[in-house]
Amino acid sequence: MTFADPDGHDDEREPVLQAWREAGIEARAERWDDPDVDWSRYDAAVVRSVWDYVDRRDEFLAWARRAESATQLLNPATVLETNTDKTYLRDLGVPIVPTHWASDGMPYWEExxxxxxxxxxxxxxxxxxxxxxxxxxxxxxxxxxxxxxxxxYLDMVESEGETSLLYFNRRFSHAVRRTAMLTPGRTGADNVEAQLRTPAPDQVELAEKVLAAIPQALLYARIDLVRLSDGSPAVIELELTEPYLYLSRSPAAATRLATALTELL
Ligand SMILES: Nc1ncnc2c1ncn2[C@@H]1O[C@H](COP(=O)(O)OP(=O)(O)O)[C@@H](O)[C@H]1O
Ligand SMILES: [Mg+2]
Structure with a gap:
């Protein structure tokens, strides 16, 4: 079993490896772009903190297809391919954040x-x-x-916050409330704080509708939701590639991830 994360600042790596060891799964961290790794030595490769794919998505997807011909890739290469380009949002068939996909003909909004x-x-x-x-x-x-x-700009991200629902092998694990990322003066993932939250029924219903439309295996899925001005939930992003899982917010989450992996092997 392997991870496919770069050198890392992934503070979830050790807790995950630990939980997998306890479940009898031997694992080690490998870099996805290390040409010397023989992926066929592993029963599976689990993609984790590959935050460096953004500038070289083609290379990353070519790697994913190659790795998948040698071992079981989780999540599968077709999932990674779709999920790393947010144009997938157009085809989800569920409410998403209102989006205009060009510089021409932009609607008028306050922000x-x-x-x-x-x-x-x-x-x-x-x-x-x-x-x-x-x-x-x-x-x-x-x-x-x-x-x-x-x-x-949906200012509810500053009051209610985003709600992220975590599913491992399609089973709900936990959800967190995440604070706004686009704050004046400081923008980025470092700003984000998260705390455990019980999702509302309409959020669970939407998240599960999204999951049901994806046929492939999903070891992990993070479904990020906001609320529109009429109060209805909408998808802002599906994190199926390299989601931070907020494992430390829910005591048994790492164990649930290990169980999900065991089921998929
Ligand atoms: N329309 C929006 N309204 C308010 N905040 C937004 C909006 N779009 C993005 N953000 C903020 O920026 C963050 C990152 O945007 P997101 O679409 O999730 O892309 P990514 O996480 O891939 O960079 C969100 O978590 C949210 O805090
Ligand atoms: Mg996001």
Whole structure:
């Protein structure tokens, strides 16, 4: 069993390895891009903190397909391929954050978020009340061959916060409330705080509808939800590639992940 994470600042690595050892699963961390790793030596490769794929997605996906021809890849390569480009949101068939996918014909909103469809940790993401600035950022992304996502800024991320539901092999494990990332002066994943939260029934219903539409094996799935101005839940992002799992927020979460892995092996 292996991990496919880069050198790391992944503070979930040790707790996960520990829980897997306790479940009788021998595992070690490998870099996904290490050409010397023989993936066929492993029964499975579990993708974890591959935060460095964003700038080299093609290379990452080529690796995933290669690894999958040698071992069981979790999550599967087709899941990683779809999930690393947020244009999948267009085809989910459930409510998502209102999104305009071009610099042309932008709607009028009080405040905008503009982000690239391929990103993580709010990279190249701006928040602005200045429509011209939002449009310029979207146009710059397009000029760079990237797909822009223009959204209204949902200020509920500062009050209620985002709700992230964690599922291991499709079974609910725990949920957290996450604080806003696009805060003035400091933007990024470092800002985010998370605490355990009991999801509301409408959030669970939406998350499970999303999961039901994905046929592939899912060792882990994090479904990030917000609420729209009418109070209804909507998907902001599906984290199926390298989600931080907030294991430390729920005592038995790492054990539940180990159980899920055992089931899929
Ligand atoms: N439309 C939005 N309204 C409010 N906050 C947003 C919006 N879009 C993104 N954010 C903030 O930026 C963070 C990162 O955006 P997200 O779409 O989840 O992409 P990624 O996590 O891949 O960078 C979110 O967790 C949220 O805090
Ligand atoms: Mg996100």
């Amino acid at each position: 905008y978020v503009v982000k690239p469809a391929i990103s993580a940790g709010a990279r190249d993401t701006i928040r602005t009340t200045d429509r011209a600035r939002a449009q310029a950022h979207a146009a710059a992304l397009e000029a760079d061959g990237r797909t822009p996502m223009v959204q209204p």
